[in-house]
Amino acid sequence: MSKQTTLVLGxxxxxxxxLVSQLxxxxxxxxxxxxxxxxxxxxWLINDKVSVLRTEISNLSEGELADHIEDCQGLASCLGHNLTWKGIYGAPRKLVSQSVQLLCRAVEKNKSKNPVKLVLMNTAGNQNRDLSEPVSFGxxxxxxxxxxxxxxxxxxxxxxxxxxxxxxxxxxFIEWVVVRPxxxxxxxxxxxxxxxxxPSRSALFNPGKTSRINVAHVMAKLIGEKGLWEEWKGQMPVIYNKEIK
Incomplete structure (x- = not known):
């Protein structure tokens, strides 16, 4: 595999x-x-393969972020809201969506020769409306x-x-996959x-389980392995831990 650089948010x-470890x-x-x-x-601080920028993503301009990711072939977002009152109801309420939009504008500004891969961690409770996934009345x-x-x-x-x-x-300039644990x-x-x-089961009434390290593993493989990327790009795969029978 050729050398690659991936930006990780969250x-x-x-x-x-x-995810950083898996990459x-x-x-x-x-x-x-x-x-x-x-x-x-x-x-991370003593690893020459890890570059750390300490700032709020919302403080970066489109141009600043474009400069920062100019040499990145992959982008990954594990951003989420802390499960506290402030994290759920405080600002920024649109942390994930606004960060994804900022990333995409930065990629468009760079006009990379090859499409940049963007992987977003999401949730099985969110439907892929491209597929008209069935949802019960309840x-x-x-x-x-x-x-x-x-x-x-x-x-x-x-x-x-x-x-x-x-x-x-x-x-x-952008290809994407949304991973839904x-x-x-x-x-x-x-x-x-x-x-x-x-989803093969109801995320609300019959949820499965997904370990965080498995989510990180598949996100890293998506970015690093061409075959897996071609299989899932433009889709929203749901990931479950394999049940032991």
Whole structure:
């Protein structure tokens, strides 16, 4: 595999840290943008394959971000909202969707010779409306309530919809995949998992489980492996830990 550089947003989070590790295992160089007070592994600071920029993503202009990612072939977002009152209801309420839009504008500004790969971590509770995924009446009612009460869900939907609708399938500079894990759990090692074009179970009434390290593993493989990317680009695969029977 040729040398690649990937930018990771949300790298200080539980999944983002795993993603940086997985990309390094693939031999990639990694750039991370983290909050000024974010805690990151000390090993990143002494690794010449890791470049750390401490700033709020919202503080970067389109041009500044374009300069920062000019040498990146991959972009990955593990951004999310902290499960606290401030994280759920405080600013910025559109952290994920606004960051994805900023990334895309920066890529467009660079006009890269080859399309840049963008991988977004999302949620199985968000439908891929390109596929008209079936949703029961009960799920529709609950989703409507979640949209009303939990702004992060609306933010996740907006981020994925931006890629589906505004970037689409034939953008000259951007290709994308939205990875949808179900209930996230912590594990120390990568385990067997499965990918599905659509949920195989209800994320609301019969959720599956996905370990964060597995999410990171598939995101890294998508960016690093051409075959897997060609299989899933422009789609929103759902990832579940493989159940042991």
């Amino acid at each position: 790298a200080s989070g539980a999944t983002g840290k795993h 390094l295992l693939l031999g990639q160089s990694v750039k991370v943008i983290v909050r000024p007070n974010a805690k990151i592994p000390d090993s 799920e529709k009612c609950l989703i409507a309530l979640i949209r009303l009460l939990l702004p992060p869900h609306t933010d996740n939907e907006a981020a994925a919809d931006f890629l589906r609708i505004q970037i689409g399938q034939k953008h000259p 179900d209930t996230l759990i912590d594990r120390e090692e990568v385990s067997d998992y499965t990918l599905h074009a659509s």
